[in-house]
Amino acid sequence: MSSAKPARSVPKLRLGPLTRADTADALCLWGDYETVRYTNWTYTPNLDEAAERMDRVLGRYGKEPRHFGPFVVRLTNGWFVGLMGAELCPETERDYEVWYILRREAWGMGIGHVALGELMRHLRDSGRVRKAVATTVTANVASWTILERHGFVRERVIHGGHKVHGEGLGLFVYGQVIEVPCGHATAHFLGGITQRNPFTDTAAVPESA
Numbered sequence: 001m002s003s004a005k006p007a008r009s010v011p012k013l014r015l016g017p018l019t020r021a022d023t024a025d026a027l028c029l030w031g032d033y034e035t036v037r038y039t040n041w042t043y044t045p046n047l048d049e050a051a052e053r054m055d056r057v058l059g060r061y062g063k064e065p066r067h068f069g070p071f072v073v074r075l076t077n078g079w080f081v082g083l084m085g086a087e088l089c090p091e092t093e094r095d096y097e098v099w100y101i102l103r104r105e106a107w108g109m110g111i112g113h114v115a116l117g118e119l120m121r122h123l124r125d126s127g128r129v130r131k132a133v134a135t136t137v138t139a140n141v142a143s144w145t146i147l148e149r150h151g152f153v154r155e156r157v158i159h160g161g162h163k164v165h166g167e168g169l170g171l172f173v174y175g176q177v178i179e180v181p182c183g184h185a186t187a188h189f190l191g192g193i194t195q196r197n198p199f200t201d202t203a204a205v206p207e208s209a
Contacts, residue, residue: 011111015071015118018061018083022072023047023054025080028103035104038137040164064088068096068122073115081106084119086132094130094179096123112146120150120176129178137162138170152176 018026029035030044030053044050061067069085084100098119102112123129134152136143148154152174161171 011109011114012076013073013081013111013114013118014076015069015073015084015115015122018054018058018070018072020051020054020058022080023051025072026050026054026083028080029082029101032104035101037165037167038140038143038162038169039099039101041101042164061085066128068119068126071119073100073102073111075111081111082115084115086119086123086129089133092130094128096129096132098123098132098134107142112142113149116146116150124178127179132176132178134174135161135171136174138172144172144174147174147176150176 024047027044027047027050030041030050031046033043036043044053057070061070064087066088067085068087069083071084072080073082073084074080080103082100082102084098086096086098089095089097098116100112100115100119102115106112120132123132132152134147135158136147138144138157144154153176154172155175156173158171158173160168162169
């Protein structure tokens, strides 16, 4: 597990493919209840359970090559900060649900904003995404602020929709049209990365693993 913490500065990061070698780092997320509280990830307190969860995550993504990720988010100095990805919505061919989860030590550093910009670049550049959607707990102000700063629009509220940890919390549903159908002006996602008012936290993961 990487131990060197980054200096507090403009975050520079990279996204890489998730592998079993990242299990110990992922435990920093899954083994911290406050980190998973507003997500669909269940609390996973030890390395053996984390290894089983990692196998399930990799297996699910391996069955659907059209998914994006899952990605490991690291700063350029190698410090692990989280996971993210985008899953093809099962009822569509070109809509994807975006998710991300960051370790608690990385909150408030602007990393979530930068990381989401990188993920959206992957979706945009693929040329195969019509719309990105995301859900986030209504109480998770940091998470839905990131989405809104990247141009996501709040579409509806699901009252009591988040029941994973027994709290019955409300959910905001967000959407971002990346490409409109032929015959209309093409609207690509153009959310630039800024360094003002950074927020980091977690967004709801599409489904538990």
